[in-house]
Amino acid sequence: MKSYILFSFAIVLASCSASAPVIIRPGEVWPDDRGTHVNAHGGGVLYHDHTYYWFGEHKGERSSAAWVGVTCYSSKNLADWKHEGVALQVSPDTASDIRAGSVIERPKVIYNKKTKKFVMYFHLELFGRGYSAARVGIAVSDRVTGPYTFLRSYRPCAGHWPLNMTEEQRAATITPGDFPEWWTADWRQATNDGMFTRRDFEGGQMSRDMTLYVDDDGKAYHIYASEENLTLHLAELADDYLSHTGKYIRIAPGGHNEAPALFKKEGRYFMITSGCTGWAPNAARLHTADNIWGPWTEHPNPCVGENAHLTFRSQSTYILPVAGKKNAFIFMADRWTPYHPIDARYIWLPILFENGLPVLKWYDQWDLKEVFQ
Numbered sequence: 449m450k451s452y453i454l455f456s457f458a459i460v461l462a463s464c465s466a467s468a469p470v471i472i473r474p475g476e477v478w479p480d481d482r483g484t485h486v487n488a489h490g491g492g493v494l495y496h497d498h499t500y501y502w503f504g505e506h507k508g509e510r511s512s513a514a515w516v517g518v519t520c521y522s523s524k525n526l527a528d529w530k531h532e533g534v535a536l537q538v539s540p541d542t543a544s545d546i547r548a549g550s551v552i553e554r555p556k557v558i559y560n561k562k563t564k565k566f567v568m569y570f571h572l573e574l575f576g577r578g579y580s581a582a583r584v585g586i587a588v589s590d591r592v593t594g595p596y597t598f599l600r601s602y603r604p605c606a607g608h609w610p611l612n613m614t615e616e617q618r619a620a621t622i623t624p625g626d627f628p629e630w631w632t633a634d635w636r637q638a639t640n641d642g643m644f645t646r647r648d649f650e651g652g653q654m655s656r657d658m659t660l661y662v663d664d665d666g667k668a669y670h671i672y673a674s675e676e677n678l679t680l681h682l683a684e685l686a687d688d689y690l691s692h693t694g695k696y697i698r699i700a701p702g703g704h705n706e707a708p709a710l711f712k713k714e715g716r717y718f719m720i721t722s723g724c725t726g727w728a729p730n731a732a733r734l735h736t737a738d739n740i741w742g743p744w745t746e747h748p749n750p751c752v753g754e755n756a757h758l759t760f761r762s763q764s765t766y767i768l769p770v771a772g773k774k775n776a777f778i779f780m781a782d783r784w785t786p787y788h789p790i791d792a793r794y795i796w797l798p799i800l801f802e803n804g805l806p807v808l809k810w811y812d813q814w815d816l817k818e819v820f821q
């Protein structure tokens with residue numbers, strides 16, 4: 449009898465121990481602590497005080513627009529998620545930039561150690577104007593789960609030139625209006641040479657799909673699809689993370705990248721992006737750099753196997769370093785369902801490395817504990 453009790457006790461201990469499996473099921477319904485599919489799309493995760501906080505877009509049954517705001521969930525193990533509520537609420541005030549029905553996408557939250565504030569950036573489109581505003585929105589909170597206070601929205605880096613635009617490119621006078629047609633060889637050349645950057649120099653650069661990245665030295669960067677989604681920009685944030693300093697570069701000019709997600713491994717920066725086909729998936733792209741300010745080099749699609757050309761029917765949103773593990777990163781992506789937005793699924797896959805480069809393979813399910821030992 450005694451040994452039976454001891455044995456049962458050992459089993460219970462083992463199942464509660466750190467070695468218990470943490471199963472991730474890409475593409476399935478992910479119930480939260482209430483049994484409801486997690487509603488945090490285009491999201492990102494902040495690890496703070498031994499807890500993961502997942503922020504994302506709240507989506508409706510029929511509408512992808514922001515009728516609620518940015519949601520927050522918390523987890524200790526990355527598999528069991530507790531609904532923490534709405535971190536940033538849309539405003540009932542029709543004069544507000546974030547009025548209900550605007551577009552709030554790809555929110556990301558970072559923590560500023562100096563100010564002890566949590567800072568949220570997101571892609572904002574003003575109510576009723578489609579995707580023409582192309583702004584970044586900024587909100588702040590003293591508490592990780594919010595409520596976040598909306599500060600402002602704008603197009604970044606107004607009045608500043610990218611570090612990697614030459615004097616000649618800055619001084620050129622050709623404009624998009626000079627081209628009756630897009631995608632011609634001359635148009636491409638002019639685009640690569642910064643025609644759209646010049647056009648938006650005074651009013652600020654367009655800012656749509658985005659992510660944030662905090663480097664080891666505490667410097668934070670905002671990376672966003674700019675120039676009509678033709679070129680990515682990587683811009684430095686002020687020390688309090690609440691604005692842009694105006695220092696920025698263009699990445700992959702004319703390359704049509706969006707959905708940027710960034711991580712650093714052994715001093716090298718990696719960025720996974722998608723092409724621009726709206727809600728429909730396409731092949732992921734990989735970019736690397738030894739210095740965050742570039743040069744950035746493009747590599748082939750990191751996905752392999754069936755549906756690799758569609759990023760396993762998903763689009764990148766964030767790359768999550770697993771806390772306490774060396775070189776353990778999770779690729780986070782969305783499998784959009786625009787006719788039933790709330791049901792969009794999460795595709796989380798471990799980043800494997802071959803010859804120093806990230807590789808993504810499909811798993812119906814995987815054990816975080818087993819993959820990242």
Ligand code: GAL
Pocket residue numbers: 490553554657706707724725726727763
């Ligand atoms: C995608 C983008 C999404 C959303 C969508 C709207 O290309 O990555 O975040 O903006 O377009 O069509």
